[in-house]
Amino acid sequence: MTTATAPDEQADEQADERVSSTSTFGRILKRPEVGALIAAITVFVFFAVITDVFVTPSGASTWLRSASTIGIMAVGVALLMIGGEFDLSAGAMTGFTGLAVGVMTTEYGLNVWAAMAVALVLALVIGALNGVLVMRTGLPSFIVTLGTFFVLQGIDLAVVKVLIGQVAIQGMSDVPFYDQPKALFGSALNVAGGNVYASVFWWIGVTAVATWVLLRTKVGNWIFAVGGAQTASRQVGVPVFRTKVGLFMTTAFAGWLAGMCLLFTTSTVQSNTGVGQEFIYIICAVVGGCLLTGGYGSAIGAALGALIYGMTNQGIVYAGWDNNWLKAFLGVMLLGAVLLNEWVRKRAETSR
Amino acid sequence: MTAHEKQAVEAEEKRTDTVADEPTSTDTPPPPGTPIIEVENIGKRYGNVIALSDVTTSVRAGEVTCVLGDNGAGKSTFIKILAGAHEHTDGELKIDGISRHLSSPRVALDLGIATVYQDLAVVPLMPVWRNFFLGSEPTKGFGPLRRLDVSTMKTTAKDELAAMGIDLRDVDQPIGTLSGGERQCVAIARAVYFGARVLILDEPTAALGVKQSGVVLKYIAKARERGLAVVFITHNPHHAWPVGDRFMLLRRGKSMGDFPKSEITLDKLTAMMAGGTELDALSKELESSLGADSELIRDMKAETRG
Numbered sequence: 001m002t003t004a005t006a007p008d009e010q011a012d013e014q015a016d017e018r019v020s021s022t023s024t025f026g027r028i029l030k031r032p033e034v035g036a037l038i039a040a041i042t043v044f045v046f047f048a049v050i051t052d053v054f055v056t057p058s059g060a061s062t063w064l065r066s067a068s069t070i071g072i073m074a075v076g077v078a079l080l081m082i083g084g085e086f087d088l089s090a091g092a093m094t095g096f097t098g099l100a101v102g103v104m105t106t107e108y109g110l111n112v113w114a115a116m117a118v119a120l121v122l123a124l125v126i127g128a129l130n131g132v133l134v135m136r137t138g139l140p141s142f143i144v145t146l147g148t149f150f151v152l153q154g155i156d157l158a159v160v161k162v163l164i165g166q167v168a169i170q171g172m173s174d175v176p177f178y179d180q181p182k183a184l185f186g187s188a189l190n191v192a193g194g195n196v197y198a199s200v201f202w203w204i205g206v207t208a209v210a211t212w213v214l215l216r217t218k219v220g221n222w223i224f225a226v227g228g229a230q231t232a233s234r235q236v237g238v239p240v241f242r243t244k245v246g247l248f249m250t251t252a253f254a255g256w257l258a259g260m261c262l263l264f265t266t267s268t269v270q271s272n273t274g275v276g277q278e279f280i281y282i283i284c285a286v287v288g289g290c291l292l293t294g295g296y297g298s299a300i301g302a303a304l305g306a307l308i309y310g311m312t313n314q315g316i317v318y319a320g321w322d323n324n325w326l327k328a329f330l331g332v333m334l335l336g337a338v339l340l341n342e343w344v345r346k347r348a349e350t351s352r
Numbered sequence: 353m354t355a356h357e358k359q360a361v362e363a364e365e366k367r368t369d370t371v372a373d374e375p376t377s378t379d380t381p382p383p384p385g386t387p388i389i390e391v392e393n394i395g396k397r398y399g400n401v402i403a404l405s406d407v408t409t410s411v412r413a414g415e416v417t418c419v420l421g422d423n424g425a426g427k428s429t430f431i432k433i434l435a436g437a438h439e440h441t442d443g444e445l446k447i448d449g450i451s452r453h454l455s456s457p458r459v460a461l462d463l464g465i466a467t468v469y470q471d472l473a474v475v476p477l478m479p480v481w482r483n484f485f486l487g488s489e490p491t492k493g494f495g496p497l498r499r500l501d502v503s504t505m506k507t508t509a510k511d512e513l514a515a516m517g518i519d520l521r522d523v524d525q526p527i528g529t530l531s532g533g534e535r536q537c538v539a540i541a542r543a544v545y546f547g548a549r550v551l552i553l554d555e556p557t558a559a560l561g562v563k564q565s566g567v568v569l570k571y572i573a574k575a576r577e578r579g580l581a582v583v584f585i586t587h588n589p590h591h592a593w594p595v596g597d598r599f600m601l602l603r604r605g606k607s608m609g610d611f612p613k614s615e616i617t618l619d620k621l622t623a624m625m626a627g628g629t630e631l632d633a634l635s636k637e638l639e640s641s642l643g644a645d646s647e648l649i650r651d652m653k654a655e656t657r658g
Binding site: 212216217218220221222224225228229231232233235236237238295296345 | 469472473474475476477478482485486487488489491498499500502
């Protein structure tokens with residue numbers, strides 16, 4: 001691996017030679033998202049061949065929308081997983097923020113933008129609480145956020161029922177200024193006869209920002225470090241506490257964003273919105289190359305994982321199969337991805 | 353606030369503006385032989401337990417001071433005093449000629465004393481260049497465009513490692529793919545780049561095989577050549593001898609002497625380490641059970657004779 005005492009010039013030449021031997025192709029193969037990319041292409045081709053509507057503009061707009069809200073969350077969850085933590089309350093958070101805005105506007109007549117700001121603050125506080133609890137107690141985030149998940153699920157049902165007497169938001173579109181946030185979060189752009197929803201752009205935007213942060217900023221370096229070796233990071237001066245709490249808050253922010261997209265696309269949110277989705281996000285992140293043990297992964301990979309989910313979700317409907325096959329497919333994907341990731345990690349940790 | 357703490361805080365304030373995270377590898381090192389750390393009859397008591405007493409030695413620029421001792425001899429207490437993890441209770445610790453008490457590792461670091469512990473503080477899955485700058489990343493650009501200066505990071509990491517004699521094919525490889533000795537050297541190179549004048553190496557060869565130990569010893573020699581003062585803690589005199597300029601032996605919390613290389617031989621060092629008479633007694637005991645012509649017995653006798 002190293003030739004320690006070669007003369008300098010000779011060493012430089014050797015070094016260059018050896019670097020160029022790792023070709024662009026080789027480099028791409030080593031990226032964590034490569035497995036997800038191949039899987040996404042495979043799934044796309046498969047449904048494109050066996051169904052007629054899958055590649056039509058209207059067909060594609062449906063699976064893209066389905067992938068987008070999941071994708072926004074999957075990227076947030078992926079960042080958190082790279083930082084070495086889980087957030088099981090992420091799914092309930094999407095419902096919680098949507099319901100909060102819905103209740104505050106339809107029942108109490110609060111300005112829609114103000115309601116969104118309040119919901120955002122609430123989400124960030126819950127995210128920070130998750131983070132502080134995990135860091136201060138040293139308990140696994142799996143347990144702490146399982147607790148917040150149930151609390152949120154309970155609030156989504158019980159509190160909403162007490163306040164508005166039902167478990168779904170109604171009359172959202174009659175709220176003053178509803179059109180403004182609707183344009184931002186719930187509108188659709190007509191492209192070649194199919195609708196591209198705002199959430200798709202948010203999904204792409206979130207993925208791009210997350211990738212930039214991960215690969216090109218100090219904070220990104222810290223996220224990989226706290227997930228990979230927390231004690232070592234602390235020893236060299238990485239602000240571990242701030243990084244992790246920030247990650248939980250980022251996931252909560254993603255929950256708010258996804259919640260707004262859901263609310264303003266469909267004009268309604270139910271009390272059970274998002275419940276059960278938390279594992280889908282984790283599956284997407286893992287399929288995208290995130291290690292369950294932290295310290296490795298990619299935002300683009302998680303976005304591709306969500307794309308696979310969205311395509312399969314709709315593809316099965318278009319193919320006329322029983323929709324329950326989706327779950328079985330997801331399970332197989334997860335196992336395959338975990339095995340692949342494990343193999344990649346072992347390769348990364350041993351000599352090339 | 354006690355006088356000691358005040359002193360340490362003042363020292364920290366004085367140094368932070370000059371040292372902080374700025375790399376100081378471009379500074380001209382002091383001429384070789386300049387004492388940086390001097391300890392005189394230093395000791396550490398925990399209540400009525402005496403962990404270390406009467407230790408005297410010096411650490412000089414461009415020299416390697418080896419601290420030798422068996423398990424429980426007080427080596428770790430000694431380095432903890434130098435690294436700022438524990439304050440000494442007896443004697444005097446002078447840094448650059450000024451008497452000091454180091455109240456925290458940060459104070460020691462700001463004085464240019466860096467400790468490389470056995471676990472090395474690296475993140476195995478991260479590339480070498482990211483590990484090298486972890487916690488002190490250089491950036492360029494402003495506001496939302498503030499980003500890692502990736503090209504500088506990569507070339508600096510590569511050059512600094514090359515200066516230590518480690519020629520990496522690719523600084524993009526995860527640091528976990530390097531051998532134990534090389535990882536040790538990355539940790540050393542990192543400490544040097546971020547302004548260390550004194551390197552404290554805590555048993556860097558303890559977990560390594562023969563060949564890897566040799567690699568680390570070579571880098572210790574390299575660090576010395578660059579004008580650094582090195583404190584090399586080990587229990588193996590055969591590792592200490594080739595690179596050491598000064599040997600300080602510890603046994604049961606007491607110093608058994610502090611020798612320049614000219615005043616001691618490897619044989620004598622080994623004998624003192626092993627504890628002369630005790631080893632003699634052990635070899636006699638083993639002789640009766642293994643027989644006088646056993647290779648082990650002959651080796652032991654040879655060593656105790658020194």
